[in-house]
Amino acid sequence: MSQSEMIEALPDLLPSFGLERADIAFAVNGAAVSVNVPPLRRLSQVLRDELQLTGTKVGCDAGDCGACTVLVDGDAVCACLMPAASAAGTSVTTVEGLANGLLSALQASFLAHGAAQCGICTPALLVAATALLETKPNPTEVEVQDALGGILCRCTGYRKIVAAVMDASLQAAGLDFRMPQSGHAIGSSPVRLDGVPKVTGGEKFGGDSFPADALAVLVVRSPHYHASFAFGDLDGWAKKHPGIAGVFTAADIPGKNCFGVIGPFADQPALAEGFARLRGEAVALVAGERETMLDLDLQDFPVRWTELPHFLLPGDAQADGAALIHANRPDNLLTKGFVERGDPEAALAGAAFTATGAIDTSYVEHAYIEPEAGHAYMDGDTLVVVACTQAPYMDRDDTAKVLGLAVDKVRIVPTATGGGFGSKLDVSLQPLIGLVALKTGRPAALAYTRNESMMSTTKRHPSEMKATIGADAVGRVTGMVFTGDFNTGAYASWGPTVANRVPVHASGPYATPNYRAEGRAIHTHGPISGAFRGFGVPQATIMQETLYDELAGKLGMDRLDFRLKNCLRNGSETVTGQRLESGVGIFECLDSLRPHWARATADADTFNSSNTSKKRGVGVASCWYGCGNTSLPNPSTIRVGIAPAGEVILHQGAVDIGQGSNTVITQICADALGLPLERFRLKSADTAISPDAGKTSASRQTFVTGKAAEKAGRALREKILRFANVSEKASLQLDGPAIVIREGEATRRIDLAALDMDSDGFVFRAEETYDPPTLPLDAKGQGKPYAVYGYGAQIAELEVDLKLGTVKLLKITAAHDVGKAINPLLVEGQIEGGIAQGIGMALMEEYIPGRTENLHDYLIPTIGDVPPIEHILIEVPDPEGPFGAKGLGEHVLIPTAPAILNAIRHATGVLITKVPATPTRIRAAIRDKEARA
Amino acid sequence: MIRYAKPTTLDEALALLGEGAWRVLAGGTDFYPAQGAKPFRDNVLDINGLVCLRGIAETESHWVLGARTTWTDLVRHPLPAAFDALKQAAREVGSLQIQNVASIAGNLCNASPAADGVPGLLVLDAEVELRSAATTRYLALQDFILGNRRTALLPGEMVTAVRVPKHAAAGTSAFVKLGARRYLVISIAMVAARLVIDKGIVTEAAVSVGSCSAVASRLSGVEAVLRGKPALSTLADAVLSAPMAELSPIADVRGTAEYRLDAARELVARAVLGACGLTNDNRMVAA
16 A cells, blocks of 8 residues: 555544543442543553552453452452443442551561562452452462462462461451561561552552653554564644644654663664564554543554564574574674583593483563553653663663663653563663653653563573583583573574573583583574573573483482582582682582482372372472673662661662562661661662662672672761771660660760751761672683572472373472571562472463463463472572672572473473473373383 | 443343444453453443343243353352353353353353353253344354354344253263463363263263364264263273264464364363262363
């Protein structure tokens, strides 16, 4: 169709198609309300937009996630599936109606159990569980699961949710909000400092604070994997739709239309120019009044697509003559990482036993329950972006670059983030809403639909891996070679990080004297692969740990003993030649699993001796993971001070996406400073008010920002002590607007109001930066890539239905060396949540572009899919980490999938070499084995 | 402007239906996901004001399930054991939130090959009551659902009830659903089985399979094999060698065609044993 035809196809002025509005009256949380809305408006929108009850969340608009669950006349429903008309005359209960001034017993129980992490699914869980508890005050585990089975949580692994609901009746006495005493914050598990709003519905996520007058923004996206495009008469189209304030394309971008998380590899346009490299790529923005936009059909948007050949697999991308996705990247190779040590070929040739295998993994979607959302507005000449994120300063810099602004003219205000897991490190809508606000001068708001979130944001890299590992006759690993191709999709994102991290970690936490590993990031027209909890290490660990089981079998060794024999110890050298002097806790992790291993394998044997159609299996796998950037600067800065009112003000810039940095960083700072947690007030990671504490990524916040918080706390303490002219032995106490300092018999009281206050409102202040000491990797990948590693090992016990290929998980036992558990409850939460994601990766999660762009075709574990988890916290202090602490956020996911695959092989005799191990794949492998027998 | 109407009497609703094309809105659980973020452009007939269409009644000859009866309504209503398979299926329709509003007729009109309610209704010989302003007609359920997302609904018609003849409400039944996770899952395959057992012998057998053909289907070959056999665990062996020509599964993101056939046969055996009361752990088989 030509441009002129397109224009002629439009009527002179499109009529308003919308529905007539109606007055609809009902009760919400006991109060009568009346709204004037079209009768088909979703109840979720009515609650959020008309009644400002934003505790009811929208995660999918399709009933697939349950985040919008409310009670209508006492029954749980998805508010996104209910027309406003059906609410008329009913009584609706939302999360805001549960507290009644005081927290309900259930809300208190959620906080006491650590059942809320990011908090985005929490309102729905609370509402649905409230309905359950009305009829069953002491529900069983299965009753809880049946009642909450329709609500997805991506953070917690559900176990603490189940416990919180089952124990709610015990919680009636109220919640103990008492904070640990001064000097005892570390190692205690107080109610998370940001917890209360998560259970009341008060927490504001990316989509919860849109200004009433904000323009709504829609994004026009490529329906094709690869296509060129041309716009028709955009102005003419806009004029025919009253209420549209503007249409924006790449031509409107004032800065450099190219962003990316790693500067030298930046390659992604905010709005594509002339052609799109992936399905879902943004090409234009339409901004307009909210009601107009709700009724706008983009079907007739004047863009003409010309589909171009595309490829989705690395093999096709590297085939002779394959078109280049980026002209400057030959062979569609983004980059590769390489580590070599010793002589692996000779070692393998001389090995008594070798095991060789290949594993393929799939795209994995982060599936946080909060799709990307935010709004932007102009504050004078400063662009303010209020959005969910994992990396405010990186957002600031990329947004400024795209929009041609100085970085100090962009302010990023992070909202609560409803899960991130790596994908919210990259900018998504920030430059888009920023552009609209900049161009129109009006606030601009956008919440991605689930579909556009899944299509356009990053994924875990699919991998195609091969490896051989050799051992000597006594079971000592002598050598390993590994190659992995990682499908990095259309743009770089974190592909280079994955390519570099994998070769460093592919040995697992095992001494491997002769080693070669190569990781390659290869462009395709598939979804962009970026950061996802582990940066490629979870994939590589599947390869290594399944081969370890095979080697143990060939050696006739117990699989756990084989690992214990080879694991790194203090004084070991890693595959990059880094000598680990102390703090290596993998032996302790594996050793702590011994009794569990003996019990589990005996249980499985007993079961298997009397069952034929179902077989049980037990598997074990380890992890290690370097905390922070790989051989790159990675600083965090923490500012802390004393305000005249006697409060400790902590600029806590480590974005809390649910994992608990608001609480953990404060605990560290409190004990370093020597003042109690309860006197701390947090300032958020707003780039206008807090220094850069780096991104929430790479398991770095507890370690790196924690270390900065420790240093800042100690520095502040030092300043106060010096002011008081007392020694390091003195104790501090805040007594109203005064600091009381005691040393021996002497007491000194400093009246804070009498001191000079600086422009930030402090009378004492300290600001400290910490950057982990690393060394670059040389051409053979030798060096000191990380200052701190964390370790762990997990046992999976499961039952395979041989006839159906289904897997029923029975138990996961997880031993993790965290150096020092700053907050044991939060550590458990990380472990359980990581395991749940590992379960998903192992058994069900497979993102297929164009086919699983929703949460009913793309499956993540539900509350019925996570078995009991026993955690064993190992504390082998790290000499570098704050109070000995190591990171753990990513570690916890890594062993789960290989432990499950090893358990499936133990149960069935078949190794699944393509994950996820779906019923189809398991059954096919069993059939193949039976056919061979 | 598009039209929206929420009639309160069936006559009014049928009169409106006769006036032109409408999308019917009942529980909304398929309506809204199909709509997505698109604006409304169809006339919508909201039948949630039709109180008469919700509830379960017993007549001389039939059990009558009103079109708007929700899955939760069904679960809560005392019914003969022959309905157990349907009740078990009801608990697997989406989630509790879905079951609380989604209607039985909506599940049929949506005509998904994976509709959880269909196998359980097929083994009850269910029929669909279709009314227009002019006439009322009844169609056997297998004649109502014509294919993937296709039904025999004529312009001006709506489903007003689903009826189960008393003769088919006999015996015991069981439902087995196979999915890749425990809750909130579209089935890879599912089976409903209803058996009438007299003096230890299967005298009547009704077996149907969903998600393994464009429309869930009764398995006449399996039913024939089961009739006359003792209600023992050996029924499973009979199932495993019985013809299942009705199944023609496709491969999709949930499983391969080969797997579906393989699994369906196993599920049929389990559902049959479940209907005999020989096993009781088969309500949901999740990976």
